[in-house]
Amino acid sequence: MRYISEFRDPKLAKTLARAIKLAAQPNRDYHFMEFCGGHTHAIFRYGVQDLMPPNVHFVHGPGCPVCVLPVRRLDDAIELACAHDVILCTYGDMMRVPGTGRRSLIKAKAEGADIRMVYSTIDALNIARDSPDRQIVFFAIGFETTTPATAVAIKRAQAEGLTNFTVFCNHVLTPAAIGHILSSPDFAPNGPARIDGFLGPSHVSAIIGSQPYEAAAQTYEKPVVIAGFEPLDVMQSVLMLIEQVNAGRAVVENQYTRVVTRDGNRKAQALVAKVLALRDSFEWRGLGAVTDSALRISNDFAAFDAEKRFAISEKRSREVKSCECPAVLRGVKKPTECKLFGKVCTPDNPMGACMVSSEGACAAYWSYGRQRMPETAA
Amino acid sequence: MTQDTVDMTHGGGGRVMHDLIRNLFQKHLSNPVLDRGDDAGLVTVPGQRLVMATDGHVISPLFFPGGDIGALSVHGTVNDLAMMGARPLYLTAGFILEEGFLLADLERIVWSMSNAARAAKVKVISGDTKVVERGKGDGVFITTTGLGVVSEDVDLSVANVRAGQSVLVSGTMGDHGVAVLSKRENLEFETEILSDSAALHGLVADMLAATPNITMLRDPTRGGLAGTLNEIAATAGVGITLDEAQIPVAPDVAAACELLGLDPLNTANEGKLIAICPTSQADTLLAAMQAHRLGRNAAIIGRVTDDPAQFVQMKTQLGGTRIVDWLAGEQLPRIC
Amino acid sequence: MCLAIPAKVVSLEADEMATVTVENVRKLISVALLDQVAVGDYVLVHVGYALHRLSEEEAAHTLSLMAEAGILQEELAEIGGDS
Numbered sequence: 001m002r003y004i005s006e007f008r009d010p011k012l013a014k015t016l017a018r019a020i021k022l023a024a025q026p027n028r029d030y031h032f033m034e035f036c037g038g039h040t041h042a043i044f045r046y047g048v049q050d051l052m053p054p055n056v057h058f059v060h061g062p063g064c065p066v067c068v069l070p071v072r073r074l075d076d077a078i079e080l081a082c083a084h085d086v087i088l089c090t091y092g093d094m095m096r097v098p099g100t101g102r103r104s105l106i107k108a109k110a111e112g113a114d115i116r117m118v119y120s121t122i123d124a125l126n127i128a129r130d131s132p133d134r135q136i137v138f139f140a141i142g143f144e145t146t147t148p149a150t151a152v153a154i155k156r157a158q159a160e161g162l163t164n165f166t167v168f169c170n171h172v173l174t175p176a177a178i179g180h181i182l183s184s185p186d187f188a189p190n191g192p193a194r195i196d197g198f199l200g201p202s203h204v205s206a207i208i209g210s211q212p213y214e215a216a217a218q219t220y221e222k223p224v225v226i227a228g229f230e231p232l233d234v235m236q237s238v239l240m241l242i243e244q245v246n247a248g249r250a251v252v253e254n255q256y257t258r259v260v261t262r263d264g265n266r267k268a269q270a271l272v273a274k275v276l277a278l279r280d281s282f283e284w285r286g287l288g289a290v291t292d293s294a295l296r297i298s299n300d301f302a303a304f305d306a307e308k309r310f311a312i313s314e315k316r317s318r319e320v321k322s323c324e325c326p327a328v329l330r331g332v333k334k335p336t337e338c339k340l341f342g343k344v345c346t347p348d349n350p351m352g353a354c355m356v357s358s359e360g361a362c363a364a365y366w367s368y369g370r371q372r373m374p375e376t377a378a
Numbered sequence: 379m380t381q382d383t384v385d386m387t388h389g390g391g392g393r394v395m396h397d398l399i400r401n402l403f404q405k406h407l408s409n410p411v412l413d414r415g416d417d418a419g420l421v422t423v424p425g426q427r428l429v430m431a432t433d434g435h436v437i438s439p440l441f442f443p444g445g446d447i448g449a450l451s452v453h454g455t456v457n458d459l460a461m462m463g464a465r466p467l468y469l470t471a472g473f474i475l476e477e478g479f480l481l482a483d484l485e486r487i488v489w490s491m492s493n494a495a496r497a498a499k500v501k502v503i504s505g506d507t508k509v510v511e512r513g514k515g516d517g518v519f520i521t522t523t524g525l526g527v528v529s530e531d532v533d534l535s536v537a538n539v540r541a542g543q544s545v546l547v548s549g550t551m552g553d554h555g556v557a558v559l560s561k562r563e564n565l566e567f568e569t570e571i572l573s574d575s576a577a578l579h580g581l582v583a584d585m586l587a588a589t590p591n592i593t594m595l596r597d598p599t600r601g602g603l604a605g606t607l608n609e610i611a612a613t614a615g616v617g618i619t620l621d622e623a624q625i626p627v628a629p630d631v632a633a634a635c636e637l638l639g640l641d642p643l644n645t646a647n648e649g650k651l652i653a654i655c656p657t658s659q660a661d662t663l664l665a666a667m668q669a670h671r672l673g674r675n676a677a678i679i680g681r682v683t684d685d686p687a688q689f690v691q692m693k694t695q696l697g698g699t700r701i702v703d704w705l706a707g708e709q710l711p712r713i714c
Numbered sequence: 715m716c717l718a719i720p721a722k723v724v725s726l727e728a729d730e731m732a733t734v735t736v737e738n739v740r741k742l743i744s745v746a747l748l749d750q751v752a753v754g755d756y757v758l759v760h761v762g763y764a765l766h767r768l769s770e771e772e773a774a775h776t777l778s779l780m781a782e783a784g785i786l787q788e789e790l791a792e793i794g795g796d797s
Contacts, residue, residue, distance in 0.1 A: 047698015
C-alpha cells in the first residue's frame with residue numbers, strides 16, 4: 001500500500017532502533033508522551049516498545065476523544081436517543097462506552113432507541129434527506145482532525161435547508177490539552193511524573209499545522225515532534241526527541257512532512273472558524289475543566305444545534321468507583337495500576353472509556369500487551 | 379406459482395406449502411431419498427464412524443460478492459464435517475421464511491444450494507419450512523445439519539494439540555468478512571474481493587493422504603484467525619506464537635481493513651482452514667495444501683508453545699511482540 | 715478515531731466528491747476541505763473526507779533520512795570508542 005507499507009519496513013526499523021540505541025545516553029531516562037491515542041495503539045500493535053532501549057519510556061496521553069468525553073455528555077446523548085425520538089447517528093467508537101449506571105448507546109439500541117452507526121457525517125446527512133419526517137441528531141466527537149467533517153455537514157444542511165438535522169457538538173482542542181497537561185502539578189519539576197517531550201499528533205496537525213504547538217514548547221521548554229502515524233514515523237520521532245533533549249533544545253519539529261505543514265489546512269480551519277465557536281470551558285474526563293478547549297456551534301448556525309433544539313435534562317452523572325481512567329488519561333498512572341484492570345474491567349466488560357475505545361491506553365495494554373503482565377493471565 | 383412473495387400460508391401445512399416444496403425446493407434439490415417424500419430421509423451407512431454437525435445461517439445481506447446464504451449454508455456445514463476428516467454425505471435444511479420475502483430470491487438461494495451440494499457431492503435428504511410474520515425474521519434463516527463418515531485411522535481433535543507442533547493456514551485471511559462488508563449499508567465501497575466460501579473436504583482428503591497424523595483442523599469463521607486460535611489455545615491449555623510476516627493477507631483485503639480500521643486476523647473466513655501438525659510433517663503438509671486449488675496460498679504461520687497463560691502471541695512485521703486477542707464485542711454483526 | 719489513510723484520487727465527481735482507491739478498493743469521499751484536487755493526487759482520508767494532499771517528495775525524503783539514521787552516530791561512536 002503506497003505511503004503505508006514503506007513506513008512499516010522491518011529493515012528501516014532495525015536501522016532506526018540502532019540509531020535510537022546509540023543516541024540515548026545510558027546515564028539517564030527519557031519519558032516521552034504520545035498525545036494521540038492512535039499513536040498508543042500503533043506502538044502496541046507493532047511492538048515498537050520492544051525495539052526501544054530500556055531507558056526510553058512512553059507515557060500515554062489523553063488524545064482519545066472517546067476517552068476524554070465526560071460521562072455527562074454521553075448520558076445526554078443517550079437521553080436524546082431515548083427520550084426525544086430522534087435518529088441518533090454516531091461514530092462506531094462511542095457505541096459501547098459505559099455511561100452512568102453502565103448504560104450505553106448499544107444497550108439503548110437493543111432496547112429500541114433508533115441509534116445508527118455511521119462512518120461519516122455524509123451518511124448522517126443522507127439519513128436526514130431520506131427521512132424528512134424524523135429528527136436526525138449527529139453525535140459529534142473528536143479532535144481537530146474530525147471537526148472539519150462536522151463543519152462541512154452543518155454548512156451543507158444549511159445550504160439544502162435540511163431542517164431536520166442537528167449536531168450535538170463535543171469537539172475538543174489539542175493545544176489546550178497539551179498546555180493543561182504541561183502546567184499540571186503532576187509534571188512539575190519535582191512532581192510525581194515526568195515528561196521530557198511530546199510526540200505530537202499526526203492528523204490533528206494536518207489540519208491545524210505545526211505552528212500552534214510553538215507556544216507550549218517555548219513556555220514549558222519541552223520539545224515537540226509532530227510524528228506520523230506509522231511505526232517507523234514513531235521511531236524516527238523518538239530519535240528526534242532524544243536528540244533535542246540531549247542538545248537541551250525545546251522546539252517544534254515536524255517529522256510528518258509528507259502531510260503536515262506549518263500552516264496546516266487553511267480552508268478547513270476557516271470553515272471550522274465560521275461554523276463553530278469556542279466554549280469558555282469544557283469538562284474533560286481526567287483533566288477536569290479546561291478553558292478554551294472545546295467548540296460549540298456558532299450563533300449563525302444555531303438552527304443546527306441539538307442543544308438548542310432539544311431540552312436536555314440536568315443530571316447527576318457518575319463514573320464507576322475505582323475506575324482510574326482520569327489518572328491514565330493524564331499520564332500519571334499506567335493501566336496496570338488501576339485496581340479494576342483485567343479483573344473486572346476488560347474489553348468485553350468495560351468499566352470506563354479507556355478500555356472500550358479503539359484508542360484507549362487500557363484497551364491497547366489489554367489487547368496487545370498483556371503478555372507482559374503476568375497477573376492478567378487467562 | 380402465481381404469487382411473488384412468501385405469505386403465512388406457505389408455512390401452514392396446506393396445499394400452498396406442499397406446492398412450494400414441490401415446485402421450488404424439490405425442483406432444485408431433487409434426489410431419490412428426498413423425492414420419496416417421507417418425513418425423514420432414510421439412508422444406510424454400513425459399519426462406519428459417523429460425524430454430525432449443525433449450523434445456523436443468519437447472514438445479512440443474503441447475496442454478497444462471491445456467494446449467498448444458500449451456498450454458505452452448504453459450505454459451512456460441509457466444512458464442519460471436513461474438519462473432522464470426514465467425507466460429507468448428507469445434509470438436511472430447515473428454512474425460516476419471513477412473510478413478504480420474494481419467492482424469486484428464495485428460488486435463487488435454493489438453486490445456489492443445489493449447485494453447492496452437487497459440487498460437494500452431498501445430497502439434501504430432508505427439509506423443513508416455516509413462515510414467520512413480517513418483521514419477525516430477516517428474509518430467510520437457514521439451518522443445515524450434516525452427516526459424514528470418517529475412517530477408523532483418522533483422529534483429528536483439539537485434544538491432541540501439544541507444544542512444539544506447527545500451525546498452518548490454507549490461504550488468505552479476511553476475504554469473506556470484507557466481501558460481506560462491501561455490501562453492508564453505510565459502509566459502501568466497491569471492491570473486487572470475493573467471499574472465499576467453499577467446501578474444503580477435497581483439500582482435507584489430499585492433506586490426510588499426504589500426512590495421516592495431522593493433529594487437528596478448524597475453520598476460522600466468525601472471530602477470524604485470532605478468535606479460532608484463542609479458542610484452541612484455551613481448550614488445549616497451550617500458547618501459540620505466530621509470525622506476522624508469514625500470515626497471508628490479500629493486498630485488497632489489507633487495504634479495505636485499513637480503510638475501516640479492522641484487523642484481517644479478526645475477520646471471518648468461509649473457505650479456509652487452520653491445520654496443526656507435528657513439526658516434522660509441516661513441510662510435507664504445506665506442499666500437499668499448496669498443490670490443491672483451495673490451498674494455493676497456504677503457509678506455515680507459527681507454533682504451539684508451552685504457556686500456562688494460554689496467550690496467542692505474534693512477532694510483528696517490525697520485530698516486536700504483541701498479543702493476538704479475541705475480538706471484544708460484536709463488531710461485525712451477522713457476518714456468517 | 716484519528717484513523718486516516720493515504721488514498722489515490724482516480725476520478726472527480728459532482729458536489730465536491732471524488733473516488734479514491736487504496737490498492738483496488740474504491741471509495742467515494744468528499745474533497746470539500748481541499749482546493750484543486752486532481753486525478754492522480756494522493757490524499758489523506760478520514761471519516762469520509764480528504765484532509766490534506768500527500769507530498770511524494772517529502773515522503774521520499776523522510777524514507778531516505780530514516781535509512782541514513784544513525785550513520786553519523788555510528789561513525790562518532792567508532793571514533794569515540796564506545797559501542
